[in-house]
Amino acid sequence: MRPEYDFSTAKRGVTAARYAEGANIAVIDPEVLDVFPDSATVNRTLRALAPVFRTQLRPAAKRKSA
Numbered sequence: 377m378r379p380e381y382d383f384s385t386a387k388r389g390v391t392a393a394r395y396a397e398g399a400n401i402a403v404i405d406p407e408v409l410d411v412f413p414d415s416a417t418v419n420r421t422l423r424a425l426a427p428v429f430r431t432q433l434r435p436a437a438k439r440k441s442a
Contacts, residue, residue, distance in 0.1 A: 404412050412418045 402418070404418065412421065
């Protein structure tokens with residue numbers, strides 16, 4: 377640790393519960409921050425688009441030849 381780091385007032389385990397749930401980090405490009413200013417907006421948009429992506433990502437059913 378560097379000498380300039382002061383953890384004398386730090387509290388242990390403050391974010392442990394959040395990380396235990398799982399943390400996924402996505403970096404938003406500065407060019408789209410006006411559209412996606414926070415994680416709630418990103419999540420709302422992704423939930424709305426997820427059904428479209430799921431139908432496009434499913435492999436086409438193979439037909440059995442007779």
